[in-house]
Amino acid sequence: MTDPMRVTRPIEISAASGLLTSTTVAEPSPDETAYDGGATYAKGDRAISTTLHWTWESASAGNSGNALPTAKAASNDYWLSVGPSNRWRMFDQLRDTVTTGASPLTIVVTPGQRVNALGLVKMIADQVEITATSVSGGGTVKSEIIGLQTRDVFGWLDFYTIPFEQVPSVVRYDIPMFSDAVITITLTRGGGDVSIGGLILGRYVDIGEVEVNPERDSQNFSTIGFNTWGDSVLTPRRTIPKTSQEVWTDKSRSRKLLRTLEELNAVPALWTGISDETDGNFEPLLIVGPYTRWTMRLNEAGQLVQQIDIREV
Numbered sequence: 457m458t459d460p461m462r463v464t465r466p467i468e469i470s471a472a473s474g475l476l477t478s479t480t481v482a483e484p485s486p487d488e489t490a491y492d493g494g495a496t497y498a499k500g501d502r503a504i505s506t507t508l509h510w511t512w513e514s515a516s517a518g519n520s521g522n523a524l525p526t527a528k529a530a531s532n533d534y535w536l537s538v539g540p541s542n543r544w545r546m547f548d549q550l551r552d553t554v555t556t557g558a559s560p561l562t563i564v565v566t567p568g569q570r571v572n573a574l575g576l577v578k579m580i581a582d583q584v585e586i587t588a589t590s591v592s593g594g595g596t597v598k599s600e601i602i603g604l605q606t607r608d609v610f611g612w613l614d615f616y617t618i619p620f621e622q623v624p625s626v627v628r629y630d631i632p633m634f635s636d637a638v639i640t641i642t643l644t645r646g647g648g649d650v651s652i653g654g655l656i657l658g659r660y661v662d663i664g665e666v667e668v669n670p671e672r673d674s675q676n677f678s679t680i681g682f683n684t685w686g687d688s689v690l691t692p693r694r695t696i697p698k699t700s701q702e703v704w705t706d707k708s709r710s711r712k713l714l715r716t717l718e719e720l721n722a723v724p725a726l727w728t729g730i731s732d733e734t735d736g737n738f739e740p741l742l743i744v745g746p747y748t749r750w751t752m753r754l755n756e757a758g759q760l761v762q763q764i765d766i767r768e769v
Contacts, residue, residue: 464573477564485542496520511538549724556651570633573660578653581643590634597632664705672740
């Protein structure tokens with residue numbers, strides 16, 4: 457296979473950055489409860505801060521009059537940090553944390569800078585619509601509707617028995633680069649809620665061409681143990697994907713790539729080895745995470761040969 461590898465460093469979309477113009481996801485969402493200083497919480501009850509947009513879980517029974525921590529991700533004797541509130545989970549750069557809402561779920565983002573890449577990952581929806589408008593561009597500069605329903609059919613029995621599923625991820629590298637662009641994403645589904653694990657906007661960097669035999673691996677954190685009677689005890693936990701790819705490009709890009717390497721040090725970014733979501737290798741080579749190894753060597757033809765290892769967080 458030979459395909460361009462691209463990496464996109466996400467711009468920060470947070471309450472502090474002010475780039476989220478609007479969303480149909482309420483805060484608190486229907487399954488969330490805003491913290492009430494006069495309430496009593498049982499162990500395991502959850503509450504969110506609508507100021508910090510964060511969720512905590514009560515660490516003890518009869519938890520009353522104990523304020524939430526004053527910083528995100530902080531815990532104390534009464535409250536254990538859980539993660540972002542539902543509205544903000546899609547922006548935390550972790551594919552495993554998911555924003556869920558009623559269909560249609562609409563998100564409007566005003567980046568305030570030139571971006572050309574958009575990634576939508578871990579979706580459950582039948583369709584996603586992407587629209588970009590710009591005053592300087594004269595109005596609508598991009599409009600695309602992408603059907604997400606699919607089936608993996610490998611024979612007549614599959615054709616008649618396999619149910620439809622949803623394409624989980626879509627990446628677009630053709631967002632018009634207007635500095636005043638307003639980008640609207642709408643997810644719809646015929647029945648039930650829709651969800652999205654990550655919305656990533658930024659400017660991509662072309663790393664080079666992925667060579668043959670890229671590798672996809674998975675680090676499984678599930679445990680297999682045995683109790684006193686010898687019965688198996690299986691505890692399912694996350695499986696974290698990893699990829700290892702050899703990427704070739706011309707040596708003239710070496711300075712650009714070295715700057716990119718430094719800028720992405722310990723930064724979760726969007727990496728794609730294939731851009732077409734209909735390709736069978738698209739999802740295995742899509743990672744949202746930091747690189748763990750990035751080596752470069754020159755061959756006799758003046759090509760820069762890179763070995764890039766990436767792992768999700």
